Amino acid sequence: MFVRIVKMGFQEEKIDEFLSNFEKNKSKIRNFEGCEFLELYRDKHNTNRFFTYSYWKDEESLENYRNSSLFKEVWANTKVLFNEKPEAWSVDKLVSIEY
Structure with missing residues (x-):
């Protein structure tokens, strides 16, 4: 297993459109064969x-x-909303500690 992290910045007036598109597609992405986990985070500042x-x-x-x-449709609807170039990393999870 490995982790994919994607950082995306959006035009302020396009955030609701992004969130709506994510809501519409999140289950499809999560249920795509091989996807084991999916979360969305928003920067606090x-x-x-x-x-x-x-x-x-x-x-x-x-x-x-x-x-x-699915990806081509989601990405086509997402990339037009950006206000900065997205960044992505593929990383191996080395340690996970849960209590």
Whole structure:
């Protein structure tokens, strides 16, 4: 398993549109084969900046998603709302501590 982190900044007036699109598609993304976890975060101080954290079975699963019609539709509707270039990282989870 590995984690995909994506940082996105949105035009202030487009945030509701982004959140609506995410709400509409979050279950489809989470239920995509190989996706094991999905969360959306909002920066406390720069409230037009959001982060998605998703856990993937393997890199092939993420690539399958990125090549899917679902991703192409979601990304097409999302990228036009940006106010800055998005950034993405694929990282391996090394430690997780839960109480």
